[in-house]
Amino acid sequence: MDKRQQLVVTAFDLFYRHGIHAVGINQILQVSGVAKKTLYHHFSSKEALVAAVVAYRDAAYLEWLNARLAEGEQTVTGLIHTLFMALDDWFNDRVEQLTTFHGCFFINTCGEYGEPGHEIHRLCARHKAAVVNMLADYLRRTGTAAPATSRLAQTLGLLKEGAIVQAHVQGEKRAAITAGELALRLAAD
């Protein structure tokens, strides 16, 4: 793994656990064992590193979710079941790929970059849109009618965010199961 990747992975780990503004550059350097000069060779500023970390998590999360959805049954109910079982695995730390659950990195990050116009905030918004798009794609493949897919994908997204927040803030680790049952009831109409 090259130094750039080492920095991004280490920074993600620390940012995810403690928040972005709570973690200093020097801490990232110490943990990753990379020299300061090297960091500023790859990134023009801390914020550029933050952007790279968001992009890294974006790619990792979408890859994981896509793999999970692809291996499930390709029906509407099958997809919903697969989605919320995947979330349940995540909440209960059965996915090494995503590291220990500390809520949604993108939601947490938007808490620190609250202005909707900020670049970091926009990257987070784009991630959430990408997730809903992915869900819509899978729904479309099941043969659901077009207007219903995007509406259902939005609904699943809303339930997913709600479950993540309840799992993180309240420690309600069964939130994915609950949300999945709600989703099935809503999709039945």
Next chain:
Amino acid sequence: MDKRQQLVVTAFDLFYRHGIHAVGINQILQVSGVAKKTLYHHFSSKEALVAAVVAYRDAAYLEWLNARLAEGEQTVTGLIHTLFMALDDWFNDRVEQLTTFHGCFFINTCGEYGEPGHEIHRLCARHKAAVVNMLADYLRRTGTAAPATSRLAQTLGLLKEGAIVQAHVQGEKRAAITAGELALRLAAD
């Protein structure tokens, strides 16, 4: 307004807008026009101030929500309608009492204090539990059966968190309306 309250209100405003770790003590002092000695007279540390700010927002939010729910129709569907209309007002900045919408302060704060054992995190969890309890209380008064009330209150809580996240991260200001429709469909069963 005494100096202690001035500090808390100013700190909340800055924390809510920019995040907690991004705002320094000196900035709070400058904006509030309070002396540093006075701050440390009332609070033993920045974290003690943070705790007071969380408690302040907790009280303010619960008071607002309670007032809104009380003036609505006391039926299940009436309550759901009232709840999500209130959220819609919040998301679209029609509630001066809550200041400009920047997502949920408690969710944002949990992003910065990710460890579930941390005192600040626990205060946020308690707030979320208090909201669900309030919803359950109102549902109970409509004459709904006991086991159904707590389940429905949890569901409403999940939809509420999902709507808040979508409204903040995605800028989807209609999220409360969407979530309200879902809630009505779920409650109809």
Next chain:
DNA sequence: CAAGAAGCAGACCGATCTGTCTACACACAG
């Protein structure tokens, strides 16, 4: 071989961080 990219350690910069302290002012209760 030469050049440049990528790496190291860490000194250094000015700014800012949380928190302490001095010195003084005013109000109010015993």
Next chain:
DNA sequence: CTGTGTGTAGACAGATCGGTCTGCTTCTTG
């Protein structure tokens, strides 16, 4: 009258912040 509580302004301390820079090494590539 005299302490106590609440307040002011701001110097100060020690640590840490993001970021720059020097000097040196190693690898790769034209």
